[in-house]
Amino acid sequence: MQIAYGLTEQNLKWTDHLAEIIYACTMCGSCAYQCPHAIGDNIIDIIEALREELVERGLAPPKVRDFLENTYKYGNPWKEPRKNRSEWTKGTEIRRYESGDEFLYYVGCVGSYDPRSKKIAKALGEILLESSISFGVLGNDEDCDGNEANMLGEKGLFQLLAEKNIRKFKKLDVKKIVTLSPHAYNSIKNEYPKYGGNFEVIHYTQLVREIIRRGKLDVSKGLNAQVTYHDPCFLGRYNEEYDAQGIFCETSRESNW
Helix, strand or coil, X not given: CHHHHHHHCCCCCCCHHHHHHHCCCCCXXXXXXXXXXXXXXXXXXXXXXXHHHHHHCCCCCHHHHHHHHHHHHHCCCCCCCHHHCCHHHCCCCCCECCCCCCEEEECHHHHHHCHHHHHHHHHHHHHHHHCCCCEEECHHHCCCXXXXXXHCCCHHHXXXXXXXXXXXXXXXXXXXXXXXXXXXXHHHHHHHHHHCCCCEEEEHHHHHHHHHHCCCCCCCCCXXXXXXXXXXXXXXXXXXXXXXXXXXXHHCCCCEC
16 A cells, blocks of 8 residues: 555655565455454455556556466466367266256366366266356356456456456356356456346355255265365355355264364
8 A cells, every 4th residue: 555655645656666566465355354444345356456557657567567478378377278178078977067057067168278177077977067057167268257367457448358258158058057166256257247248157166065055965964074174265255155155064963063
């Protein structure tokens, strides 16, 4: 906030070093969540505005520029081939989304390419299959949701991604979207409506909770283990969803949550 004030008062100059400091923020929202003053509600917006100005001035750090350029060119920040985006579905009965399916399962870049996250994407898909939920994925046609591009200050790229995804979703007559990533949940739920993308968006923890409550997933045997769940910033602080993350508290007396 001191940097923002200094720039406003023209006591500071826009420099590469300043950019490194501004981009050091993880955008977790902890400061805004704990701030005892009214400014807390605007901290994230101010940081985004600073980054947007840095992008406009060509001062975004090299790694940030690479991230944004790769996302624009390849639809993901790692320059991974689009043809590999659906590899995680191999060996499963997970199929392409068809008009009439209840849910579009939006996996996102991390779930599509990161080795550990691909296992999570597959596990959730198998849970949805087990519960007889009508769903499908976009496979290799899926694009980045753009949440990080937006947070990094590249508003033009975010708008491009959002509008492209919205057109695709509407063409497929998508009504409900379940996301693996809390980042995708945040952007599609809160930012896409600004560009005409009004969909019912839920995070997978919310859907799994409902599946269990409706008896579509048998968890009667309980879970004899200690479980630690990392509270995602974009699910908790950004969207105030905490209850769905405690589903095992309700379903297993053996759990130590």
